[in-house]
Amino acid sequence: STFSAAISACGQNCEWEKALYVFDVMALGKVKSDTIVFNAAVSACEKAGDWKKALHCVRVMTESKVEADTITFNALLSACEKAGAWEKALQYFNKMAKVGV
Secondary structure, X not given: OHHHHHHHHHHHOOOHHHXXXXXXXXXXXXXXXXXXXXXXXXXXXXXXXXXXXXXHHHHHHHHOOOOOOHHHHHHHHHHHHHOOOHHHHHHHHHHHHHHOO
């Protein structure tokens, strides 16, 4: 979608705040998000090394009943790794196994 492309472009250019802004605009406008859009948002947070914002995106994803996939968890784990949050990375790695990713 256009939204996922915009989020990805912002994330790839280290403009994660703009990526999350686009993500928030989607939510406010009641635009239905899919796994690709959420993955773009989580990846933008990962590039910034912000595991808390990445986790927030994953939580919103779960609340929206959008299924997380390998890309989602890899980006979340990478965000944790970049921030030195290895305990969180291990926690989400274990969650991956529980949900069958």
